[in-house]
Amino acid sequence: MLTRLNFIQKSMRQLLTTFSLTFKQWGLLLSLPILLSLGISYAITGYVVHDKAREVGNFNLERLDELLLQSDSISEFAMTLKEGDCGKLREYMRFRPYYRGVLLFNDKTFYCSSMTGNIELPLNSLLPEYQLKDSARYIVPETPARLGVPAIIVISKDAQTHRGAIVVLEGQYLIDSFIQPEVSPRPVDTVVLGLHGATLPSETHFGEGEVVSVLADDKEFLILLEMSNAFFWHFFWIYFGILLPILFIFLLLSGLLLWRKKSRHSLADDIRSGIENEEFFLVYQPVISTGDGKAKGVEALVRWQHPQMGLVRPDLFIPIAEDSQLIVPLTNYIFERALVDFADMEVEAGFRIGFNVAPEHFIQSDIEAKFIHLRDSLARIGVKPLVEITERQLLTTDICQRIEGLRQLGVLVAIDDFGTGQTTLSLLQTMPLDYLKIDKCFIDTIGHESVTSHVLDTIIELSHKMNYVVVAEGVETQEQADYLTHRQVHFLQGYLFAKPMKLEDLKLWLVKDRLN
Numbered sequence: 001m002l003t004r005l006n007f008i009q010k011s012m013r014q015l016l017t018t019f020s021l022t023f024k025q026w027g028l029l030l031s032l033p034i035l036l037s038l039g040i041s042y043a044i045t046g047y048v049v050h051d052k053a054r055e056v057g058n059f060n061l062e063r064l065d066e067l068l069l070q071s072d073s074i075s076e077f078a079m080t081l082k083e084g085d086c087g088k089l090r091e092y093m094r095f096r097p098y099y100r101g102v103l104l105f106n107d108k109t110f111y112c113s114s115m116t117g118n119i120e121l122p123l124n125s126l127l128p129e130y131q132l133k134d135s136a137r138y139i140v141p142e143t144p145a146r147l148g149v150p151a152i153i154v155i156s157k158d159a160q161t162h163r164g165a166i167v168v169l170e171g172q173y174l175i176d177s178f179i180q181p182e183v184s185p186r187p188v189d190t191v192v193l194g195l196h197g198a199t200l201p202s203e204t205h206f207g208e209g210e211v212v213s214v215l216a217d218d219k220e221f222l223i224l225l226e227m228s229n230a231f232f233w234h235f236f237w238i239y240f241g242i243l244l245p246i247l248f249i250f251l252l253l254s255g256l257l258l259w260r261k262k263s264r265h266s267l268a269d270d271i272r273s274g275i276e277n278e279e280f281f282l283v284y285q286p287v288i289s290t291g292d293g294k295a296k297g298v299e300a301l302v303r304w305q306h307p308q309m310g311l312v313r314p315d316l317f318i319p320i321a322e323d324s325q326l327i328v329p330l331t332n333y334i335f336e337r338a339l340v341d342f343a344d345m346e347v348e349a350g351f352r353i354g355f356n357v358a359p360e361h362f363i364q365s366d367i368e369a370k371f372i373h374l375r376d377s378l379a380r381i382g383v384k385p386l387v388e389i390t391e392r393q394l395l396t397t398d399i400c401q402r403i404e405g406l407r408q409l410g411v412l413v414a415i416d417d418f419g420t421g422q423t424t425l426s427l428l429q430t431m432p433l434d435y436l437k438i439d440k441c442f443i444d445t446i447g448h449e450s451v452t453s454h455v456l457d458t459i460i461e462l463s464h465k466m467n468y469v470v471v472a473e474g475v476e477t478q479e480q481a482d483y484l485t486h487r488q489v490h491f492l493q494g495y496l497f498a499k500p501m502k503l504e505d506l507k508l509w510l511v512k513d514r515l516n
């Protein structure tokens with residue numbers, strides 16, 4: 001638990017040093033998802049509004065098209081009538097409320113109106129004469145002469161007979177019936193129809209909403225739609241509400257991934273420069289013989305005095321060193337460091353220094369030369385090297401052979417954290433080792449009745465049967481020490497006797513240990 005807390009604390013510190021941003025930069029980083037959500041929501045809503053405008057515009061243009069088609073058939077009918085048949089026209093138009101009426105004309109006068117019957121009006125009395133030259137469509141926005149209402153007029157003229165018809169579509173009807181979808185909030189505030197520069201209604205004041213124009217397929221009519229602000233913001237906030245958490249989580253996750261990559265990378269860089277700058281040092285934890293209660297060796301445990309993060313425990317940086325091909329140079333550095341530390345130390349003959357060595361180390365081509373150098377240098381002061389290999393790591397056949405080769409060289413080999421891996425028994429059978437270090441988790445069960453407390457007894461018995469020298473690690477209480485001594489465990493290591501110590505403290509401790 002403590003180790004985990006420590007790790008979290010270290011990670012936080014690392015996070016802050018890696019992310020040492022100014023207040024402004026933090027502000028920018030946090031406001032990024034907000035700004036992005038605002039921008040994207042604005043763009044999407046703009047698209048939705050335009051899409052709706054096109055939908056409403058096309059719908060109205062289609063309705064207008066239907067009315068114009070009907071006008072064409074009315075004109076066709078009207079133009080088949082003879083000059084005296086005005087009554088038939090009036091009859092024909094009686095039940096067509098969208099049309100104000102039909103006027104028939106020849107090259108001189110208007111001679112028939114579906115509203116008033118036979119008439120005789122000069123051509124220019126209703127419309128400028130040029131408008132009557134060919135078939136055409138116009139918007140008549142004002143009350144022109146005698147039409148009396150805003151209207152769309154459809155003029156059809158036969159070029160040979162010079163006779164023609166004007167169908168007058170009720171403009172007000174069209175204005176009133178411009179269709180808007182019945183949704184809340186309403187998408188469109190104002191609809192205006194345009195043709196040849198004239199509009200229906202004739203005077204429109206647009207508000208603050210966006211005005212979108214939709215052109216008819218034949219490009220004759222144009223519809224202008226003023227989109228409602230309420231509609232825009234309604235959708236805008238919906239999209240914003242969806243996007244913000246998504247972007248926030250996305251950016252947070254990618255930031256974390258980046259940071260993880262970067263921090264791993266930068267920690268690996270730090271380890272590299274740490275080795276060069278000699279920031280790593282060793283602490284030593286004595287290993288006590290249950291026979292006479294004296295220290296027979298120490299385990300070398302690495303520590304890192306990081307220039308920014310302070311003292312870093314191995315749990316944090318050893319896995320990174322292993323991942324980034326730095327464990328071998330680091331371990332080599334540790335060997336050299338121990339040689340320097342012990343150069344002028346006086347210890348009993350056969351004193352052991354245990355080194356934690358990762359399996360990767362054993363596949364190096366120069367491993368034998370390295371260990372011969374270590375063995376011989378330590379032999380000068382009467383010390384034997386001991387290699388601790390954790391049982392959890394993958395021990396391939398090749399590595400096992402290399403380890404066996406080391407034993408032939410006189411290097412002692414211990415299996416570390418015994419009992420926590422899975423290959424325990426088969427490994428013990430295939431690879432003869434010197435020491436077996438029982439993991440702390442089994443020692444912790446002493447005095448507690450549990451399933452694992454029996455496992456400890458089994459491990460000890462098994463070790464004896466296989467003639468292993470047994471070391472119990474993590475011994476914290478006298479009760480544990482007594483229990484293990486009683487079961488002929490050969491060596492004990494733990495806070496009960498000593499915590500890992502710096503070299504100077506170890507020297508004093510060893511003197512006291514010898515005198516007692």
Ligand code: C2E
Pocket residue numbers: 285300301302313314315318331334355356357358388390416417473474475476493494495496500
């Ligand atoms: P480990 O090899 O199992 O080392 C024993 C760990 O248990 C050490 O932690 C030691 O300080 C701690 N310990 C010893 N006695 C007690 C006790 O009575 N109670 C408690 N609670 N803890 C005790 P440390 O030094 O933090 O090392 C942690 C691990 O880091 C080591 O576990 C080892 O796997 C790795 N490590 C340490 N130094 C090196 C090294 O030089 N090279 C490599 N490759 N790994 C190392």
Ligand code: CA
Pocket residue numbers: 299356388416
């Ligand atoms: Ca160890």
Ligand code: CA
Pocket residue numbers: 416417437439473
């Ligand atoms: Ca261990």
